Each structure stands twice: as structure tokens, then as C-alpha cells.
Amino acid sequence: MKGGPERAPGSEMQKPGSDADEAGAATGNPHLDAAKREELITANLGLAHQLARRFLHRGEPLDDLVQVASVALVKSVDRFDPDRGVDFAAFATRTIIGELKRHFRDKGWAVRASRRVQELYLELGHATATLVQQLGRNPTVAELAEATGASEEAVIEAIEAGQGYRAASIDASESEDDPLAVRLGAFDGNYDSVEDRALLGPALATLAPREQSILHMRFVDGLTQSEIAAAVGVSQMHVSRLLSASLKKLRETIGQAEAGRP
């Protein structure tokens, strides 16, 4: 029993028609003409974007992840065969997640982790590629451990550290002295006026790093409360409460600052 939905959230499933026999030459997919291909891509860009967000906060800019996911979406459209009766959204999701995983495996990551774990993770990428060639299949953890000289536990730890996933807490310390919240960057914002910035800057500095980051995600990155909840790993209701409390603190701090002005 599959529990999945008929269509992807934020996307509309488009069933390619069967009148596209001449389309292959134009699109590379004999099942789709150019218009239907374009339509299918456009209708599922939202899905690519949402999947990219699942891998956010690993030190990779969202734009880069969205680009990887979007390219994967195009690949999945070009490989999709509607005659197989497979749901396109599930097919595309599989392809996009695979490409995102490969992106992290190939590139490593910009987030700081212990040197040992970083090196092992990068080594795992190389060892996986080599073993796939040698074995004709994907290696197991035991085979990767043997190839890299690391323990199976170390391999598992490196996979977790290297790819993470979206449920990481913004406050969870993934290296000993470097909570994720610190790595999310300072809340500098793009405010309209220097005066606003002069007021907001010190007020923001009074907030906890997590509060600053959530405000940044909401008002600078433009994420919805649910998207923030998914990214941070808390409920939407908790995000709502944090936002309310943070804004209240800001108002109070700014009010005090203005009251003290000459």
C-alpha cells in the first residue's frame, strides 16, 4: 500500500498525451512534445523547490540546491515514460532526491565539521564511485568501511554529518563549539532606511540566535511559518509563538530606545 498522494504539493500532475510521436526529435523524449515537456516542468518546479528545502541548512545556499533540483526535474521529465503507469511526481521525487544526495556526496559541504569527518565523507564519495565500478552495484557500509579503513560507525556518522536533512534543530550543536544557529549568518537584513537599521540592529542583537534566524527566514528569506517549521524541525505553532515573542521583544526594545532619544 502506498500512502502517497496523487499529486505533489505545489505542483500539478500533468499526464502527457499520446499525440506526441513526432515530439521526440525536439525534446529527447519520444513521449512528449515540446509544449507538454515545458508544461510538465513548469507544473513541478514547486516540487523541486520544496525538495531542495529539505536539504537546506547544510551550508549550501538554497539557490544552489534549487538549481540542482531543477536540473534533476528536467532530467526526470526527459526520462519519463507515461505508458509505464508510474506517477510522475513520485518518479521525479526519486530523481531529484538522488541528485541532491549526489550533489552533497560529490561536493562535500561548506558547513564546518571535524576534519576527520569531512575527510572521511569526501573519501566515501570517491570510494563509492570506485566500488560501484568494481562491484557493478552500490557498496554496503561494511564494504565502504573496509575500503576507507574506517569503522562502520564512523561511516554512518560521516553520512549523517555530510548530508544531514531538514529536521536538524537550529540550536543543535553539530560540532562541539559551533551551533547551527551561529552558522546561519548574521541578521543584517535589507531595511529601507539607515534609521530603521540603526534602531533594529541593536534591538535584534538582544534576541537569541535562534530568534534572529527565524525572523531572518520569515522576513528576509520570505519563508512561510510552515516552511520555517520544516527547516528548523519544530511545529508551525511553535514557530508562530517564537515569531510573536520575538516581535514583541523587538517592539519593546525599540520603544525603549525611542523613548530615550533626545
Next chain:
Amino acid sequence: MSDTGDGLGRGDRIELTFPARGDLVVLARLVASAVAARAGFDIEELEDLRLATNELCMLAMQGSDAQSGALYLELTMHGDAIGAVCTLERAAAAHAPTPEGEEIARLSELILDALVDEHGRESHDGAVRTWLRKQRGEHGA
């Protein structure tokens, strides 16, 4: 993978209970990875199970306040497959599902569609239960 030695065999069961908080789902991912490794899953299958376990936990918590209560994860070997059941006692949902929450849940289900062989979600007597089954490929020894 045989039923002996240092691997996992049919019927072996691993249980994990942790506070129902998103930042602790990493524990479920790590356990799922370790179980998959010992069950002889290859690296792609392991990563699929790892991400799917994350979605399973988040799906169970979806719609809940998720700042209290416990999430219970049970992983069981079924021959060449791993079954995972995630249970959130107390009514995750004491809160009515919101459209946004349901959209997030649908994405989780779509991801599960792509990563595992079977999965489902049900609510009963104030508890939310999500489950999946992931089959190992033919390479397994």
C-alpha cells in the same frame, strides 16, 4: 545476511524512544542507518531508509505541538526487508490539521513514495502511527 553473526536477522527488533522534537529526529536517522548497515543494505538503500525514517517521524509529529510527549520508533527485520513503525502517543493532535500542515504531510508522503516499498499513516485513540517497509536489494549476502 544470516540470522547469526554480527548482523541482523529475521525478527530482530530495535526500539528507540525520544522526546517528540524535530531536532532529535537525528537520533532516529542514526539508528535507522545503523540498522540498515547491519542488515546488509547498500549505501543507496541505507540513505533512502535514513531519509524515509526522518519523514516517518516528521509525519507522525505533523499537526502536533510536538514540544512534549514521546516518539516511539520500532525497527524490525522481516527477512530482506526492514519495517519501521513510528508512534506518537497522545493526540498529536489535539490540534486540528491545518492546510499548510497537510501540505507538508503530503510532501512527506510523496518522499516516502519515492524512497520505500510501502508506507502508511493512521490515527487511533489519540495516537498517530506511521509505518514503512523497505526491501533490501538482491545484492545482500
